[in-house]
Amino acid sequence: MAAVQYFIERFSVTCNKPVSHLQLACCPSHCAVPWQDKGIRIYENNNLEPPLELIGHHGDVSAMVFGTLRDRLVLCSASEDYVIVWDIDRCYRQIKEGVIASGRVVGTLLGKVEHLSLCPLSAKLTACSGSRVFLLNAEREDVLGVLKAHLGPVTASDCVRLFLRVLSAIVVILDFCLRNIIFELIIPSFLSVNFLFLCLGNGKQIACGLGDGSVLLYNSSLTSNPAVYTGHSKAVNTVCWSHSKRWFLSTSEDPTLCIWTANASEPVLTMGDDQFAKPIRSAQFYYLDKFLLLASGSNLLLYLYHLDTTRDDIKRYKQRSKSKLTSKFNMKSGTDITSMSAINDFYSYIVLAAGADRTIQVFDMNQGCVATQIPDAHSRAVHHLTQNKGSPFCTQALESYSLFLSSAITDGLKLWDLRTARCVRRYESHVNRCHHCTAAFSPCGRFIATGSEDHSTYIYDTRSSNFLHKLPRHTETVLNVAFNPAKPEFQMFLSL
Structure with a gap:
C-alpha cells in the first residue's frame, strides 16, 4: 500500500496585500x-509566540531569503531602497533589551529586487533587479559586480558555488621533468573563471585574458606586477602572440x-x-604574421593588416593602422564555428575549423576550399582544436606535424592524422563533463597535457592512450594548459 503524505497547517497569516508574487x-x-508593506514579521515554526518585527526599509519589501553567515542564522531582505x-x-536580543532591532545595509538603490540568493560558503549575495544581477558582499556594503547579459527581467538566481568560482583564478608554473611547482600566482579578477586564456609566446612573457575585458601581461617568472591592457567591454575569449613576438591580439x-x-597601453589596431x-x-x-585569421559565426575571415604605432598628438585617438578583408570561407553546412586552429610558426596552408554540428573541416587556403570533412568527430561539439606546431628550440619528425587534437565535453580527447583524416x-x-578544458602538445611533440575537472593535470604520451603522469x-x-617552448615547464589556469 502506498504511503500517504499529509500536510499539516501550523498557522496562517493574513497580509494587507497579495504576496503570491513575492x-x-x-x-x-x-x-x-512582509508586514504592512515596509516591515517584516518573523515567526518561529515551533513556537507560536508573537513574531519578531523588523523595521528598516523605506520601500515595499519585495524579496527575502534565510541563510547562515559564520554559523549564525540571518535573513536577507530587499526593497527598492x-x-x-x-x-x-x-x-531577538535587541528586542529583549528594549532596543529597536537593526540590520546591516549591504546594498543601496538597486531598484526593485525580485529575487535574493545567499551563498553561505563565501558570504556573498545575488540580487536580481530588472535585467541585472547584482553581486554583493553579505557582510558589508560592497557591490562586487553587475551581470548584464539578460535582455528581459531576471526572476531567479542561485549562487551556492558561484562565488567560489568567480572571485579569483590561479596560474601555476610546473617543472615538467620534476613535477614540482615553481611558482603560483593568484589573479583576483572578477568573472575570470570562464574566460582566462594563457599564451606564452617565446616563453618569456605570459598573456592572460580575463572575464572583465582586460588582458594581463606577466614575465615568465610571475614575480613582478603585470602590465594591464583595457580595451574591451566584455569578456576576453582569445589571446594570441604574433610570430615575431612584437604584437599580441585579443578578442x-x-x-x-x-x-x-x-x-603601449592603447591598442595599435x-x-x-x-x-x-x-x-x-x-x-x-x-x-x-602576414594575415589575421578570425572565426565569426559560420565564417572564416582572412584579413590583411598594416600596423602603425605613430600617434598624432591632436588626433591621438584616430588610429593609423589599417585592415582589409581579403578572403571569406564558409562552413559547408552553414553551422557556427566553435573552434579553429592554424599554424603561424611556418608557412602552412591548412586551417582546421570545428562546427556546432560536430564536424571538423580542413580548409586548403591555397585552393580556397574545404579539402576534407570529418563528420561526427565527437558525440558533442568540439570546443578546442590544436595542431602540433613544434618549437624553434627543438626538431620533430616530418610526419608529426600532421597530428592534431580535438576536445569535446564528455567525449574526451582525440588525436587525429591529417593525412588519413582518422582518429589514431x-x-x-x-575528467571533462561540463567545462571547456583544453589540451596542448609539448614542444618536442611527444607529450600531451590536458586540464581536468578532478583538480588535476594529465600528461599523456602520444604513443599510448594511458596517462603518463597525473599532477593532482x-x-x-584545471581549464587551460600551455607548454613553455624553451624550457620543460608548462603553465596552467585553474578556476576557483
Whole structure:
C-alpha cells in the first residue's frame, strides 16, 4: 500500500496585500513574511509566540531569503531602497533589551529586487533587479559586480558555488621533468573563471585574458606586477602572440579585436563590431604574421593588416593602422564555428575549423576550399582544436606535424592524422563533463597535457592512450594548459 503524505497547517497569516508574487523566506526554524508593506514579521515554526518585527526599509519589501553567515542564522531582505542583512539572534536580543532591532545595509538603490540568493560558503549575495544581477558582499556594503547579459527581467538566481568560482583564478608554473611547482600566482579578477586564456609566446612573457575585458601581461617568472591592457567591454575569449613576438591580439564578446604592443597601453589596431555580425570565437595571426585569421559565426575571415604605432598628438585617438578583408570561407553546412586552429610558426596552408554540428573541416587556403570533412568527430561539439606546431628550440619528425587534437565535453580527447583524416588515438583518463578544458602538445611533440575537472593535470604520451603522469592537488578544475617552448615547464589556469 502506498504511503500517504499529509500536510499539516501550523498557522496562517493574513497580509494587507497579495504576496503570491513575492519571494517569501522559510527555513526549518523560522519563516518571514512582509508586514504592512515596509516591515517584516518573523515567526518561529515551533513556537507560536508573537513574531519578531523588523523595521528598516523605506520601500515595499519585495524579496527575502534565510541563510547562515559564520554559523549564525540571518535573513536577507530587499526593497527598492536597501538590501539588508538581519542577524536573527541579535535582533531577538535587541528586542529583549528594549532596543529597536537593526540590520546591516549591504546594498543601496538597486531598484526593485525580485529575487535574493545567499551563498553561505563565501558570504556573498545575488540580487536580481530588472535585467541585472547584482553581486554583493553579505557582510558589508560592497557591490562586487553587475551581470548584464539578460535582455528581459531576471526572476531567479542561485549562487551556492558561484562565488567560489568567480572571485579569483590561479596560474601555476610546473617543472615538467620534476613535477614540482615553481611558482603560483593568484589573479583576483572578477568573472575570470570562464574566460582566462594563457599564451606564452617565446616563453618569456605570459598573456592572460580575463572575464572583465582586460588582458594581463606577466614575465615568465610571475614575480613582478603585470602590465594591464583595457580595451574591451566584455569578456576576453582569445589571446594570441604574433610570430615575431612584437604584437599580441585579443578578442572579446563585444565583438572587437585589438592588437597590442607590450610598451603601449592603447591598442595599435581595433576592429569593431561593425565588421562582425556575430562574436569572434577564435582569432590568431596567420602565415608568419602576414594575415589575421578570425572565426565569426559560420565564417572564416582572412584579413590583411598594416600596423602603425605613430600617434598624432591632436588626433591621438584616430588610429593609423589599417585592415582589409581579403578572403571569406564558409562552413559547408552553414553551422557556427566553435573552434579553429592554424599554424603561424611556418608557412602552412591548412586551417582546421570545428562546427556546432560536430564536424571538423580542413580548409586548403591555397585552393580556397574545404579539402576534407570529418563528420561526427565527437558525440558533442568540439570546443578546442590544436595542431602540433613544434618549437624553434627543438626538431620533430616530418610526419608529426600532421597530428592534431580535438576536445569535446564528455567525449574526451582525440588525436587525429591529417593525412588519413582518422582518429589514431583516444585519451579518456581525465575528467571533462561540463567545462571547456583544453589540451596542448609539448614542444618536442611527444607529450600531451590536458586540464581536468578532478583538480588535476594529465600528461599523456602520444604513443599510448594511458596517462603518463597525473599532477593532482589543485584546488579546482584545471581549464587551460600551455607548454613553455624553451624550457620543460608548462603553465596552467585553474578556476576557483
